[in-house]
Amino acid sequence: MEKKNDKLFIIIAGLIIGIIAAGLAFLGNPKNMGFCIACFLRDTAGGLGLHKAPPVQYIRPEIIGIVIGAFVAAFAKKEFGSKGGSAPMTRFVLGFFAMVGCLMFLGCPFRMILRLAGGDLNAVLGLVGFVIGIFCGIFFLKNGYSLKRTYSLTAGEGYWMPILEVVIFVLLIARPAFIAFSEEGPGSMHAAVIVSLIAGLVVGVLAQRTRLCMVGGMRDLVLFKETRLLWGFIAILVAALVTNLVLGGFKLGFTEQPIAHTDGLWNCLGMLLVGFACVLLGGCPLRQLVMSGEGNADSAVTVLGLMVGAAFCHNFGLASSGEGPTPAGKIAVIIGIVVVCCIGVVNTYVKAGAAEEAA
Amino acid sequence: MVDARGLSCPMPVIMTQKAMKSKEDYYEVMVDAKAPLENVTRYAQSQGYKVEVEDKGGEYLLKISR
Numbered sequence: 001m002e003k004k005n006d007k008l009f010i011i012i013a014g015l016i017i018g019i020i021a022a023g024l025a026f027l028g029n030p031k032n033m034g035f036c037i038a039c040f041l042r043d044t045a046g047g048l049g050l051h052k053a054p055p056v057q058y059i060r061p062e063i064i065g066i067v068i069g070a071f072v073a074a075f076a077k078k079e080f081g082s083k084g085g086s087a088p089m090t091r092f093v094l095g096f097f098a099m100v101g102c103l104m105f106l107g108c109p110f111r112m113i114l115r116l117a118g119g120d121l122n123a124v125l126g127l128v129g130f131v132i133g134i135f136c137g138i139f140f141l142k143n144g145y146s147l148k149r150t151y152s153l154t155a156g157e158g159y160w161m162p163i164l165e166v167v168i169f170v171l172l173i174a175r176p177a178f179i180a181f182s183e184e185g186p187g188s189m190h191a192a193v194i195v196s197l198i199a200g201l202v203v204g205v206l207a208q209r210t211r212l213c214m215v216g217g218m219r220d221l222v223l224f225k226e227t228r229l230l231w232g233f234i235a236i237l238v239a240a241l242v243t244n245l246v247l248g249g250f251k252l253g254f255t256e257q258p259i260a261h262t263d264g265l266w267n268c269l270g271m272l273l274v275g276f277a278c279v280l281l282g283g284c285p286l287r288q289l290v291m292s293g294e295g296n297a298d299s300a301v302t303v304l305g306l307m308v309g310a311a312f313c314h315n316f317g318l319a320s321s322g323e324g325p326t327p328a329g330k331i332a333v334i335i336g337i338v339v340v341c342c343i344g345v346v347n348t349y350v351k352a353g354a355a356e357e358a359a
Numbered sequence: 360m361v362d363a364r365g366l367s368c369p370m371p372v373i374m375t376q377k378a379m380k381s382k383e384d385y386y387e388v389m390v391d392a393k394a395p396l397e398n399v400t401r402y403a404q405s406q407g408y409k410v411e412v413e414d415k416g417g418e419y420l421l422k423i424s425r
Contacts, residue, residue, distance in 0.1 A: 079392070146366065150367065211368075220369065223372070224376065224405070283367075298367075
């Protein structure tokens, strides 16, 4: 584990991921949405009928690819293992509200980078909120926040997420009547299934090997002056930016950006909620997806939290659209910030019971 | 001896960082996954320590010294 090679590897991986992500938008995915873990989990939830918003229903092969790619990479390197038991319901709730924040902003941290790389200046305000949220999380980390330990679980536990992804892939290919496919809107815009799947597999493998994480970069820089993960973040941004410039996908400005709104305050607060929740979770939505493929049941529960969050967002009208945020969405984001704060306080300052202390 | 088994990132590194404030010449850290193994190693090396890893069948004992 040479230090220099380490950094070089994540930079190369980041560059490859950036090119793939920008490229997917030209092969059919919505603009600045070559990848978006939040949007794609939302579309997948829609495809499975968990919500009924017609424009955002499509089982995204990228998600399937990431989980399977991470599973294969972890398995090959003997890193796969069934683990879990660290505050699963708390993680579910954190995942739920991270999604509420993502759908306020209209993108996960990954898409935030891609929006920046496409010249969408609204994402700058998202980034500001994201960094503030990360600092909120770090405050609790520094004061002793912990969701306690994970344990080895029964051998089969870690396989559920990869199996689930294979099942929904079969549903995607077989197209039974109960699986929804958007006929217009973002859900109808997608690269060919095989292209999306391969892109997901490559990103899944690279993200598993490099431990790539969008919140980890800023967090480790502040906590340990460690820049490795941040280089991955920067490499994706640079590669996607250059690819967009070459292919003509770069348009600088605030207005008329694809699948984005111009309400700066709520872009900022949405991503604040995401950054805050993800630091308390220990990783961004992409990292959660990758760890769910490594056999981590806690991350699998987090992914389910994200999906249920997405379903609620569209069933209750919490998700923003190109027109802007909704009043209910604003209330949900505020509730989310309060709930995440409470989770931070409880897991930092409230001491465990005597029995647990003794154990 | 820091027992960081089962803890998710960045907890193991924070625990190591706190322990290492005492500036001793030798520490032991126990982790049970590759990611924290790499992260703790990286942190210790950045602080000018050498790291030896003992594989204990899925668990790793890091011997951090200078």
